[in-house]
Amino acid sequence: MDTRRSFLYKGALALTSCGMSVKAPRELLAAQEASTPSICFGLLTDCHYAAKAHVGSRYYRESLNKIDDAVRQFNDSKADFAVELGDFIDAADDVDTELGWLRKANEHFAKFTGDRHYVLGNHCVATLSKKEFLNTSGAKKAYYSFDRGDIHFVILDACYRHDGVSYGRNNFDWTDANVPPHQIKWLQNDLKSTFLPVVVFVHQRLDGNGSYFVKNAMEVRSVLEDSGKVLAVFQGHSHKNSYKDIAKIHYCTLRAVVEESGIENSGHAIVSIFPDRSILVDGYRQQSDYDLKKTSR
Template identity: 55%
Template sequence: MNNDHPSVCLGRRAFLKHGTLVLTTASLRPQLLIADEKAPPLRVGLITDLHYADKAPAGTRHYRETLPKLEEAGQKFTQNQPSFLVELGDLIDAADSVAVEQNYLKTINRKFSAISKDRHYVLGNHCVDTLKKEEFLAGVEQEKSYYSFERGGVHFVLLDSCFRSDGEPYGRKNFQWTDANIPAAELELLESDLKATDRPVVVFAHQRLDVNNNHGVKNNAEVRQVLAGSGNVLAVFQGHSHKNDLKEIDGIHYCTLVAMVEGEGIENNGYSLLDIEPNGTIRLTGFRKQKSYEWDHQG
């Protein structure tokens, strides 16, 4: 992962605007704003929890229907031209063999990769249920499972919580999905990375960093302490629990996105476009089942 400065307190107040929840930032350090306020917003396409598999539905999960749902999302992304795409984990569902799971991955990633050359994959627990991490990463042509990068004056961080409490990485059905952790080495790298940037930061994760239930990262309090301590993290976007949710903790918005796999029919799709304005405003435009949010900077 990629000048130290003191933490900044971000005050919030919420109200409804045209049916959309708006949270306003009372103050934000000028250093955390994108330098060119006349620049267009940086746009990112977001999807999560596709759980693609060539198998019959199970409960509310309609695995095969991910393909037409992704096609609809791809059309919307093509029309709106995001700078890059992020898939927030569980791109595929579990399979009983490596060969079958690799076929799931090949099928869905052929569709996803056709949408944009610039794309990023967060590891979800189902991504490495049967596959090893290196096998999944090779299948999507991504070198690492956690790293940072910059686009348009914003610093982005991808996290990997697919580690057991003893530090062993998930793979080959060697884990319980409730035992998700950010290991010490990754946490140290995250802290160093955040100290090294004075740009506004957006974090992408799969397992949730804002809850202490089965969907939460076990050491989420430690991770949040690092994020809040940096003073420059604006928001965390995450998946895993399949439902819309939003929490504000220590001045950081933790936004959980709806799963694409849930529900029968295209009307139960869910995906979003994230716009980051030069003045610090963050706008999430949700489609179908995904809610929309806006975090508006007020100087």
């Protein structure tokens, strides 16, 4: 993958070929190894695909072309896997229509040649049940973890009401998002069970308070911080680029695919994690770039 870091390395080689002594060959080899990602993956969020007219800044039908645009980039970059961070589809008036929209959106996402992962968003289960979304998309579970490239990845499901009832069939207020006690316990045990650095994916935001944030975000963050293993959290939901460093954990919120007309107004990212645990978020279209240095705890 041709990242900014590999570009710098190539620049050093060019200087050497011009007769300028930059580094000894062994040092250059070490620099090359350090500039090669341990893992890279694609991210997109808030596609809200629906076969209906646009409302305000949300152009639902155009999300198919925007998904194709992201998938081409993921494939060209040889991403190890891709994650859709929630609200893959918008709400329909009935289950059959909603399932049709999900199948159509998934046909486009399935053009990605690697593994695909899905985070549940509130719109994913406005009309459908979680089981219907998971079975139709081919998603593994609502929340789970997996290892790739010496990194432990965690997918969380914050689509629960404050009383612990799971979202489904529009039985919720979208501002009432929570990670329930049983999932908190699972998360604690999962983080204890790995010796690897950790990256977390979630739809609703964990880095603050308000309508777009998980209501018990502070409790979730405490679990992440106590583990001493979490490098970063990637999230969506609020449709805007955002970055925060909280207790030396990177929180990156991605631009929504559905916003504004035209592919040029979409957003997606290729994320690379390097051996030194620094992270490069290479944003495309309206997605911001972030060069996230390793933090020490």
